[in-house]
Amino acid sequence: MKKVRRALDIVLENIIKEHENIPSGQQDRQMDFIDTLISLMNQPMNPHDEHAYILDRTKIKAITVDMISGAYDTSAATIEWTFSELLRHPQVVKQVQAELEGVVGMNRMVEETDLENLTYLDMVVKESLRLHPIGPLLVPHESMEDIELNGYYVPKKSRIIINFWAIGRDPYVWSNNVEEFYPERFINSNIDLKGCDFQLIPFGSGRRGCPGIHLGLTTIKYVLAQLLHCFHWDLPSGMLPNDLDMTEKFGLSMRRAKHLYAVPTYRLLN
Numbered sequence: 481m482k483k484v485r486r487a488l489d490i491v492l493e494n495i496i497k498e499h500e501n502i503p504s505g506q507q508d509r510q511m512d513f514i515d516t517l518i519s520l521m522n523q524p525m526n527p528h529d530e531h532a533y534i535l536d537r538t539k540i541k542a543i544t545v546d547m548i549s550g551a552y553d554t555s556a557a558t559i560e561w562t563f564s565e566l567l568r569h570p571q572v573v574k575q576v577q578a579e580l581e582g583v584v585g586m587n588r589m590v591e592e593t594d595l596e597n598l599t600y601l602d603m604v605v606k607e608s609l610r611l612h613p614i615g616p617l618l619v620p621h622e623s624m625e626d627i628e629l630n631g632y633y634v635p636k637k638s639r640i641i642i643n644f645w646a647i648g649r650d651p652y653v654w655s656n657n658v659e660e661f662y663p664e665r666f667i668n669s670n671i672d673l674k675g676c677d678f679q680l681i682p683f684g685s686g687r688r689g690c691p692g693i694h695l696g697l698t699t700i701k702y703v704l705a706q707l708l709h710c711f712h713w714d715l716p717s718g719m720l721p722n723d724l725d726m727t728e729k730f731g732l733s734m735r736r737a738k739h740l741y742a743v744p745t746y747r748l749l750n
């Protein structure tokens with residue numbers, strides 16, 4: 481563990497140094513996340529309170545580790561699960577591609593600004609997160625005071641674990657076709673992912689809910705939209721959609737037990 485920590489510290493130190501010593505001629509480049517943190521370094525976050533939180537080098541490294549560890553695996557695994565469901569449901573792929581053709585056309589690549597107009601893709605991602613939440617038990621929480629909830633007494637300092645995987649597959653919440661990948665269930669529904677609709681909380685809820693929800697959703701939709709817009713996708717070696725193994729591997733994040741393989745064919749006009 482100590483070795484890993486030292487190695488990680490060297491990587492992070494290099495990232496910070498690279499940002500501190502931008503070569504002349506590149507000074508006008510757009511500021512990124514690390515530039516912003518460095519610009520706030522060693523000054524109180526609240527200028528009217530000298531005891532306020534101060535961002536130092538170590539804290540910048542800690543925040544960066546949080547960002548990297550929270551972001552990569554979760555987004556990559558969600559893309560892989562969504563793609564698996566799409567390969568099992570060619571009809572849904574056709575509909576996403578029809579939406580992309582309507583919004584983007586076939587002569588240019590998808591851009592980030594297109595995402596807000598891709599409403600069917602939004603439903604596809606919600607449905608994928610319902611069935612395949614990356615954090616099936618979210619992150620353990622602790623009650624700050626004694627509380628009674630729906631007739632249950634929860635003492636202060638209880639460890640609370642939310643089984644969102646089970647909520648996502650509960651027929652009383654989602655009706656009988658709960659095991660089916662069916663994005664259309666979100667048509668005319670106001671359910672969103674921000675954490676107030678408790679039947680769909682793959683990013684958690686409340687003050688300790690996921691701070692990366694917007695970056696995560698943008699990344700997932702952008703990657704999926706580009707992959708589906710640019711390419712047709714087939715399963716390898718004549719495999720049929722129903723043959724695709726959907727076994728889960730339970731861990732800190734819930735990934736596919738086996739990697740997904742798919743064969744692309746280019747489909748844009750140029």
Ligand code: HEM
Binds near residue numbers: 552
């Ligand atoms: C598909 C993408 C993602 C999913 C499904 C996801 C899911 C979650 C969940 C379930 C939690 C625990 C929330 C709770 O228990 O209430 C969480 C926490 C967290 N996530 Fe994400 N996340 C994603 C992307 C990201 C990204 C892109 C970042 C960073 C840029 C990030 C950073 C974090 C951090 C730092 C926490 C801990 C928050 C705290 O303890 O206060 N996540 N995430």
